[in-house]
Amino acid sequence: MKIKTSSDYMSSLQSINPVIYYKGEKIKDVTLHPATAPHVRAAAMTYALASQAEHHDLATATSHLTGRKISRFTHVHQNVEDLLKKVKLLRILGQKTGTCFQRCVGFDGINAVYSVVYEVDEKLGTDYLERFKQWLTYIQDENLMVVGAMTDPKGDRSKNPSEQPDPDQFVRVVERRNDGIVVRGAKLHMTGAVNSHEILIMPTMAMDEKSKDYAFVGAIPVDAPGIIMVFGRQAGDDRRDKLETIDVGKPRFGSVGGEAMIIFDDVFIPNERVFLDGETEFTASIVYRFAAHHRSNYGACKTGLMDVLTGAVSYLCQIQGAAKGSHVRDKVTEMIHLSETLYSSSIACSAEGVPTESGAYMVDTMLANVCKQNVTRFHFEVARLAVDLAGGFIATLPSEHDLKSDEVGHLVKKYFTGVADIPVEERIKIGRLIEAMTGGTALVESMHGAGSPQAQRIMIFREGDLTKKVSLAKALAGIPSVKPKQEAS
Amino acid sequence: MKIKTSSDYMSSLQSINPVIYYKGEKIKDVTLHPATAPHVRAAAMTYALASQAEHHDLATATSHLTGRKISRFTHVHQNVEDLLKKVKLLRILGQKTGTCFQRCVGFDGINAVYSVVYEVDEKLGTDYLERFKQWLTYIQDENLMVVGAMTDPKGDRSKNPSEQPDPDQFVRVVERRNDGIVVRGAKLHMTGAVNSHEILIMPTMAMDEKSKDYAFVGAIPVDAPGIIMVFGRQAGDDRRDKLETIDVGKPRFGSVGGEAMIIFDDVFIPNERVFLDGETEFTASIVYRFAAHHRSNYGACKTGLMDVLTGAVSYLCQIQGAAKGSHVRDKVTEMIHLSETLYSSSIACSAEGVPTESGAYMVDTMLANVCKQNVTRFHFEVARLAVDLAGGFIATLPSEHDLKSDEVGHLVKKYFTGVADIPVEERIKIGRLIEAMTGGTALVESMHGAGSPQAQRIMIFREGDLTKKVSLAKALAGIPSVKPKQEAS
């Protein structure tokens, strides 16, 4: 691993030159700009953990390609143990950053593409796997951060890619050259994009025969010509931009991953970095496997966030002299219960993992979808309970400027003092932390990251094997079996 | 009514001089300052409606004191019809502002104090009602906005007012003079405080014998000597402060009411404006009646907000070409269902209203508490559904500066275009509206405004008449009746 530490990572980002816009202006250095620095620090934690003895075993792995020690975030899962270690690593990172640390999306992209292109080659005699292994060895050895780019704008959602008035609403190949392809379009909501080194472009959904130009996979450095990123707004970004220290809630880290749209304004990808091109029948597998891996992660990292939130309200109730109330205890119990229910599914879909043809391991698809579906419910409910226990002051608290003001600072302090032995600043800081972690952006990410709720429901229904369930019911009801065609629902 | 129109109201605010701090600096003119102006505009809507023929009947009433036409927000409810008209008025105001319009808190304070001091006078031979009527006639004739000030800081919540290390954690009388009283302390979360004319101070809970100094009611202009307000932060306040026009979501109105802490730094209240002083046994009634009225309102104004949110996601789904999906329709149905369930309780507690001894009408206490309890659940769930249907872009959308940028504006527009015939700006504006209405502050207010969830549960249990319910069950189970003492739970 070339990039070994947080500061190696920072330096590496300073040595590349992606085009990034934010609030109408270009960002020069993502490690310094107040809007992006908190996200850089969160991603840096994935590097930091690998060099800490305590976390080394979880944060690293041995490459099945080279036998060398690599970051787990660049690893292809080789067994159930790999899947379980990943889950534990993600929960710890969630606990330590209280936010998205952004490296899963590339990690899951790598695992999805690896196992599918193996099958493409097997079936069609292509050489995509070899290309991919070469690129992946480079990623592993350098220890680069990869953004997995899947979500297209989609334009009018009642229409397929080829039916859109604007054909660029899905990223597509606009030119095929001898040495590579030229692509155009955009990917939205790209977590960690502005502080990644590489982009792994994947199709956004199962493609039909008419959509060959949309059915490709390729990798490209983030500062390749034609790539433009626009960094999105988040709740509370202005407070960070103004370098406030208390009102941001989490002084070192962001609310969520830091998302950007990536625009591909006719970007050239050389052949050795093209891992699929036109094999439409394999796009569904890439999407489903990426989605299953990604959904399985949410039950781990978000549990880490909920651990923080549970601790925060617990401490706040102590500060306010309310921790002994039976309803407080009951709501804290509920927060823990929901968190651990989520975590269960992450563990379970890993424990039930299975090998693909390539030898790479996949999580259980049903349980991974169940996991993410619960995230879209429970994170909101945990936030609701946190808001309940925190009290109204998280929405009405004066600013840190008032707290520090000569005229009114002493009054703000006087009237926000809780139990005698805890400084009032701690109450305010914890209040701001809860505000930051229960506000808009954090929850939106839990709803839509790794696919919107309805996407999981479709998979859950599909994986539910109703034919078998119907036959179980008939057996118990004393109904003789009938032909399978009548059993389908 | 002296103040008749929105602009009368604006002018009236410019003619007074309250001391208001915000982000460490003084606010000179609340009608112009970007942080407070949106809230002023929302409150102004309560004046505007009274002068519109369409809403005149709901927005005004006839004073039972003077027979003159007054704003409904200064009226003492005389019958069930008054209570029902109030509910309908609040829903319309919620629909038109999408936020808190702030006048309920004074309105409910007036109604609570009126009916209780009648009973104080009856029992103790005091003359509080006469004083109160005189003040109220002034309020009605001038059509002033009153902030009802109830919530104290409370310090260590495991301790009573008299046990606190700092005796000022509840507002109290620190000096009694011949001509009035001097009070010290603070009231938190004061909705509409910075753009009100008068403050009606009420005790925050039932007081025991030791807490006589905390058991008073008084009214005072917002710019009386010794009053200092500190205006709190809200999600998105920086966007408003920077005069953004799209990213604020609601260009004309705020996210919530605009709350301030009001500090009483030894404020003198003359006797004619003191409406209770030391009669501790009546404090519970003031709190419960105020709470019941205030809780009943939430099912109306918040339904108005949910109407807006339902419309917003509905339109957004149209723009994205997704409105026909069965799951979209089902979630919109659920949003409506929850909204109307809330509204039911507001209507019901009004329809079941009863006269107090004074002739003023009270809502049904049980149903009013049930109403607010559901707000603390359903507003979050409606927001969750809105976030689900809106899609992830509300958390990752580039800023309006990027949208208007020469370099990337055309790309942002290109890739956020939905169905062909609706301008992309509409999608973005609706997205920002949903962001503003589902983010932190708005929901915190629904949770804690008019009392935290546990406060309602205590009332619901208390009003539940378990003795009667036990006897119903015993009758049906064939158990002979026993002495009442065994029936209590």
Add this chain to the structure above:
Amino acid sequence: MKIKTSSDYMSSLQSINPVIYYKGEKIKDVTLHPATAPHVRAAAMTYALASQAEHHDLATATSHLTGRKISRFTHVHQNVEDLLKKVKLLRILGQKTGTCFQRCVGFDGINAVYSVVYEVDEKLGTDYLERFKQWLTYIQDENLMVVGAMTDPKGDRSKNPSEQPDPDQFVRVVERRNDGIVVRGAKLHMTGAVNSHEILIMPTMAMDEKSKDYAFVGAIPVDAPGIIMVFGRQAGDDRRDKLETIDVGKPRFGSVGGEAMIIFDDVFIPNERVFLDGETEFTASIVYRFAAHHRSNYGACKTGLMDVLTGAVSYLCQIQGAAKGSHVRDKVTEMIHLSETLYSSSIACSAEGVPTESGAYMVDTMLANVCKQNVTRFHFEVARLAVDLAGGFIATLPSEHDLKSDEVGHLVKKYFTGVADIPVEERIKIGRLIEAMTGGTALVESMHGAGSPQAQRIMIFREGDLTKKVSLAKALAGIPSVKPKQEAS
């Protein structure tokens, strides 16, 4: 009112001769047969209340046809007060019987048909209203119990009446004679059918032009030639059939209404009892109005049942020495909260009632549907909470034969004794009551009575006025209004 008392009602049932099958055999006398007697007693309570001074005002009304005092259950609502009184009456009846008292379905049928046939006559010049008034006067004067018969078997639900392989899956006119019509088919789930005097047949859904023969309304005595009823099973019916006294839970009343299928095996209905015949365009109104009235009732009668259940678990917790637990108190609070939320909607849809063209009053359709929708959720949740608090013994308790046994009775008593001063029999009786009220049939009825959940959702969406809501959102987002056609969702 000819039938004035419970015993008048019993006698009246003994004087008619409906054909009723149950468990393969004919029931001779429904007032004596153990399967039907509990339901007869519950319906009798509607007569009993009318003769009790305490309930007289709620239980009776003054006929707008004759000016005579009548049972409220035969009344056409003349104003909002009538609607509100009905709600209160239903809750009391629910509290006193702990079950369905069965008279609503005819009551609501009368109100739906009355207001619709007025409009038919107005539009088409028919004389249905006159016929209906004559029949209704007879019902009112005699004080008869009417079963409103709406739900058809429907066969294959993906097909319309006219597409069914068996045309009798919806009740239809098979012959038209000079003096009347002959009808064939069946109505399912007919609550109170076996102890009613008259059947009011109504169409089950909006009918199209091809379904003229299915679009009729008529009334017929329950013992008319060709009518056959088959009384359905309920949870616990065997215990009642064996005349057990403790294990039935409610010794005097049934679990639910007592439902029968009514088969019309070519039944003649004379013209003067035919109130619609072929006017398909009015069927939707009959169904919607009946449904709205009926749905509005569920929030009242079921609240009565939940009151009983809340009392039962409360008492049981006292007996077991557990009533002081904070989680017990919290769950009881939740049971009350959900009950009163339901009740709110019943009150609200009545308070918002509006006159039809005929002068008869309708409940608010939206709120009535919201009300029933919540019943389908909350009754289950209240039952779940009751089961939680009751403890596992309600599913494992030995039978009353063991309790009374010489060999083991003393041991059963010894080991089911709770706190010292309450007889063990009371614990067992209350346990059986809870078992009876939380088991299968009672909850199924709350789910499907007055229409399945999806039926309410369709109405809620339809009544939701999305066009208006979209325009509210656009106004707040600063989007200029556009042509209405683009606003529809």
Add this chain to the structure above:
Amino acid sequence: MKIKTSSDYMSSLQSINPVIYYKGEKIKDVTLHPATAPHVRAAAMTYALASQAEHHDLATATSHLTGRKISRFTHVHQNVEDLLKKVKLLRILGQKTGTCFQRCVGFDGINAVYSVVYEVDEKLGTDYLERFKQWLTYIQDENLMVVGAMTDPKGDRSKNPSEQPDPDQFVRVVERRNDGIVVRGAKLHMTGAVNSHEILIMPTMAMDEKSKDYAFVGAIPVDAPGIIMVFGRQAGDDRRDKLETIDVGKPRFGSVGGEAMIIFDDVFIPNERVFLDGETEFTASIVYRFAAHHRSNYGACKTGLMDVLTGAVSYLCQIQGAAKGSHVRDKVTEMIHLSETLYSSSIACSAEGVPTESGAYMVDTMLANVCKQNVTRFHFEVARLAVDLAGGFIATLPSEHDLKSDEVGHLVKKYFTGVADIPVEERIKIGRLIEAMTGGTALVESMHGAGSPQAQRIMIFREGDLTKKVSLAKALAGIPSVKPKQEAS
């Protein structure tokens, strides 16, 4: 394994003579009596599976005591794989019986006692483990069914064992002899008791010093002198007693496990079968470990039941021509989602299993409690959804006697016919299956089996490590660490 097959098991039960009362009379042969035979058949399935090649690996294990092949239900878990295989076995048994198969309770008792008495011996130098191994070898070799007996009557729950007016409200040692102990008391809700061979008696909760006589563990055959069982009632037991074949829903199996109270009327237990006697400080461990194992199982067997229920409603919707409806599909998806969420926790707490000092493996306590807590919610919700989709007919369907009646059978059939090609009997059978699986007893068992909901919440709070969570929150909020004593909640 001496008992190898279902019929071996049946014969073995016929060779013993427990004293069993039911409905006031003695049961002679539990394999023949209609009340108990369905439960015997369910337990027999655990024997049957062991002899089927397909299930052999899951249903058997290799004894760590003897190296011999044994039933998994008599095995002490030796590793995570054992825990995972158990989970899979339980789901299959749930699918095949649709009910409780009763062997877990003894299984879990064996595992709890084994690991705890190892620790007792280590600490106190006793020889309990040797005694226990000897007994367990006998159980394994014979392949006996053991009922784990834990739940005491508890009398007045606000009092400890030693404070009860009747000291027998918890099972206790009433006499100590040289060769053994004599015990008195009762155990309630004993699943599978009447068709087990042996009883393993355990204390019901943590005992204090004063409760030495209550702190014992012992094993005894079910037909030992002084043991009297009273078999409890269940919903639908009368239908089974009358040998109905359709209306019972599940012709071969019961609704739940078949619970009995076991009365110990001064029962002698010889020393070699006494595994704890007075070591009060170890009672908590026995209870917690038993509870954790038992709670972990519920997410597996109940998922099996929900699989059946999902299949049943799916098929019913096909029969009624409704399977294509989007709301049907959505509700079926929800049923699957909730089922698999439960299953996740069973898998997860097993995958996270850890060795005890004895080498026996324990499930993860937190996740096992989370698992059971969700059962108490989701089984009700799945049942509610099933009732929703099934339609009202499951509560109003005529009896099978009517279906078979010469007079009305053809009419019942005619009007319950669904889509053309499926016999009406199948609709009725599936309806009855759903009725049986959603009615009272089945759900009560999911609520209270393995401990009531509050018992899990106490464990979840206790295992939640709030001190750590508080420190995570403080770190992120930028608060310096403080002394641990201030962190406790």
